[in-house]
Amino acid sequence: MPHCPPLKGVSLWGPKVDGDCASFVTAVLAAIAKHRPKLVVVAGRWANFSSDVRSPGDGGQAGRIADADSGQPIGLAEALRRTLDQLARHVEHIVLIGPVPELEYNAPATLVRALRGLSELPAVRRPDFERRQRLVLAALADVAAAGRALVLYPHAVLCDRVTCAVADGVRPLYSDDDHLSAFGAERVARALAPRLLKSLAVPVGTSGSP
Numbered sequence: 701m702p703h704c705p706p707l708k709g710v711s712l713w714g715p716k717v718d719g720d721c722a723s724f725v726t727a728v729l730a731a732i733a734k735h736r737p738k739l740v741v742v743a744g745r746w747a748n749f750s751s752d753v754r755s756p757g758d759g760g761q762a763g764r765i766a767d768a769d770s771g772q773p774i775g776l777a778e779a780l781r782r783t784l785d786q787l788a789r790h791v792e793h794i795v796l797i798g799p800v801p802e803l804e805y806n807a808p809a810t811l812v813r814a815l816r817g818l819s820e821l822p823a824v825r826r827p828d829f830e831r832r833q834r835l836v837l838a839a840l841a842d843v844a845a846a847g848r849a850l851v852l853y854p855h856a857v858l859c860d861r862v863t864c865a866v867a868d869g870v871r872p873l874y875s876d877d878d879h880l881s882a883f884g885a886e887r888v889a890r891a892l893a894p895r896l897l898k899s900l901a902v903p904v905g906t907s908g909s910p
Contacts, residue, residue, distance in 0.1 A: 705744040707765065708783040710774065712749060714763020722768065733790045739900070740787055742849070743797035745878065746836040750776035753832040756804045757877040777839035784848040793900055796843060798853040799836050800880060801829045801864040807874035808881075811867050824864040829855060850899040854880070857891040 703714070704721035708729060712721060732740060748755070751762040765779050766772060780796070787794050801824055814821040830837070833855075844851040858864045858873065867873055873884030880888065 703748070705746065705749055706742050706783065707744075707779040708786050709768050710779050710782075711766045711768045711771065712763055713766070714749065717763060729786060732787065736790050738791070739793045739795065740791045741795045741797060742783070742787075746776060746799055746839070747802070747833055750835045750839060751832055752835065756802050756828070756832065775839065776836060777842040780839060780843050781846070781848065784843065788848070794849040795896060795899075796840065796849040796851045798840050798851060798855065799829075799833045800854045800878065801826075801858060802832065803866065803874060803877040806876050807866050807872045808876075811870075811872045815870060821866060824866055826855075826859045826862055826864055829859065829864055850896065852892045852895060854888045854892075857888045858884075 701721060701724045703717055704724055705712070706725060706728070708725055710722075747753075747762060748760070749763045749765050754761055765774055765776065767774050784794055784796070803824060805822065810819065810821055813819040840851050840853075843849055855864060865873055868883070868887070871883050872881055873887065875881040875884075
């Protein structure tokens with residue numbers, strides 16, 4: 701569901717939050733408990749609910765996460781722990797996907813103009829990505845350190861120390877300003893697949909978990 705982070709037991713504040721988000725998450729968790737899949741992948745645009753830097757695309761301010769019962773604010777790490785602990789009761793392997801660098805522009809349209817010599821393809825600076833995702837990366841590191849999930853980071857594939865890739869030649873890696881294209885997703889998946897395949901031999905929560 702758009703604008704609905706996969707987090708259990710929370711209420712969300714934000715300009716685009718759907719009122720049915722909580723019931724949707726509850727339904728998904730119920731389906732997982734019923735069918736007990738071997739692997740669950742958890743992904744979201746985390747910075748939209750955990751960042752002190754506005755979105756580079758639309759300039760939107762991040763929403764906030766609160767405990768659904770008390771209404772008290774909680775951090776992303778706590779919200780993720782609750783969700784992953786619930787999943788761990790029914791799932792053997794949990795993979796958590798980290799943030800994708802966000803852009804200030806539509807990648808395909810801007811790439812076309814650049815290829816025609818009408819404009820340039822602006823660089824996406826890694827320090828800007830890290831500033832926007834500071835709270836998210838800290839929360840994911842906390843989850844990974846506790847062995848609750850294997851955390852995979854798309855930016856480790858897309859970024860070097862200075863910039864993050866937007867295109868590969870004439871092929872855009874994004875379909876807009878924050879979603880990877882099929883080509884970009886395949887590039888990330890191929891690079892991260894070895895870690896995933898290795899982790900599938902070790903259930904979440906055991907001493908050997910990633």
